[in-house]
Amino acid sequence: MTTVALLLSSLPALAEPLPPPEGEVLLRVTGNIEYPNVDGELHLDYEQLMSLSPRVIETTTPWTEGVGRFEGPLFRAVLEAAGAESESVRVTSLNEYEVEIPRSDVQDYDVILAIKRDGAPIAVRDLGPVFVLYPFDEHPQLLNETIRHRSVWHVGAIDVP
Numbered sequence: 001m002t003t004v005a006l007l008l009s010s011l012p013a014l015a016e017p018l019p020p021p022e023g024e025v026l027l028r029v030t031g032n033i034e035y036p037n038v039d040g041e042l043h044l045d046y047e048q049l050m051s052l053s054p055r056v057i058e059t060t061t062p063w064t065e066g067v068g069r070f071e072g073p074l075f076r077a078v079l080e081a082a083g084a085e086s087e088s089v090r091v092t093s094l095n096e097y098e099v100e101i102p103r104s105d106v107q108d109y110d111v112i113l114a115i116k117r118d119g120a121p122i123a124v125r126d127l128g129p130v131f132v133l134y135p136f137d138e139h140p141q142l143l144n145e146t147i148r149h150r151s152v153w154h155v156g157a158i159d160v161p
Helices: 003-010 046-050 075-082 103-108 145-150
Strands: 025-031 042-045 054-059 068-073 088-093 098-102 112-114 131-133 155-160
Touching (some): 025 046, 068 075, 075 155, 098 103
Antiparallel strands (some): 054 068, 088 155
């Protein structure tokens, strides 16, 4: 690979608005965003989420048994796709539990929005469809009460103030 190609491949991709989703919407990003795709919001389906810097985290959690293999986009990649630049976001679950997550969490750690566990989509009855997952086994200091409260499951929306 040439030096120019290496330099270009290390630059962040220029954000462009994503098209409206074709499948079932799993996540809505609302509020102060630069790249909406449906009525001022960013709506994302399974395929779109998996296209945004997907990662795998193999970890134990306080809510599941044993080590699970979780997959989903980096939380920060979803915020970048939305053009969100706030210092924090508010995550809301399908049952209206809300928590504020500082941007520093998703910048400092590879927090994912898990949508698969052990190779299968996460069902609503099993913490899905979207689960904010911190890399607990990689960073044991994250197993604290504050981070556990930020590890929202049944996520339906992220609001950017």
